[in-house]
Amino acid sequence: MAKRHYIPVTADVPGAASEGNCALIRKVIRTALAAEGVDFPCEVDVLLTNDENIHAINQDMRNVDRATDVLSFPEFDLTPGQLPTSEDADPGTGLVPLGDMVISMEHVAAQAKEYGHPKRRELAYLVVHSVLHLLGYDHLDEGPQKRQMRAREEAILAELGIGR
Template structure:
């Protein structure tokens, strides 16, 4: 797996961001049954930068926690069969790795939401990566049914890593 982490802000979290990202990405790949080595980019940024990206790509002029930019068009979420037929579109010709896409996370939002939801920054950060990985596998949450399915999958991925919802710490 090639996970490129790009830091665009000075915000620090009280955790090893690179190690947690790698663990969540690997677990999500295993969970989805991805049969390929993959490459993806994770950009860590601030609220202002993610607001600009959100405005440009989604026409929503406010900061968000995470944005996902999948590079694969799935017929069915997490159905990796048939991708080799479009090898030139989906695989890096130099490495042979499946190019999943890009994840952008606002570290300021990680901090804010961890406090808001009463859990650790690690839990929030891992949750956002798991959420985004599911988007990179073709899942979405446009309907209530899709949202419930995606939320359950996120929790299963985090449960496998023993990153559980935590009690609020005062």
């Protein structure tokens, strides 16, 4: 898998952007993009934060007054299976900007404990979940959309060797 995607990972909380977390996030994003057929250079920006900061972002951007585990801000209005093209690339960078993801590391730790699996697995799951949102997947209903998204999440995690 070519390392041609630009995936800056920043953190506004100490220690969140460790070498291990950054390497895992980049590997998961690259694997998810390849699994979804993204064969052009793109950019995905990642912010690792805490519950207080993701709460403020959720309030500002979505008018939702609570913390959450992950927020996704897609650049394009896509449907599953529909992809932007190289024509959508930023002329200055040659990269297609897919969007931004914000992850609460406090939620990562709490949910890993709640579900009884390692933080690494929870972080990988949230990254896959966010990438799929950037590519047009959604789970607003409890029916086919949610099942389709969950199936893709599990398939990508299995490809990474990250099981439950």
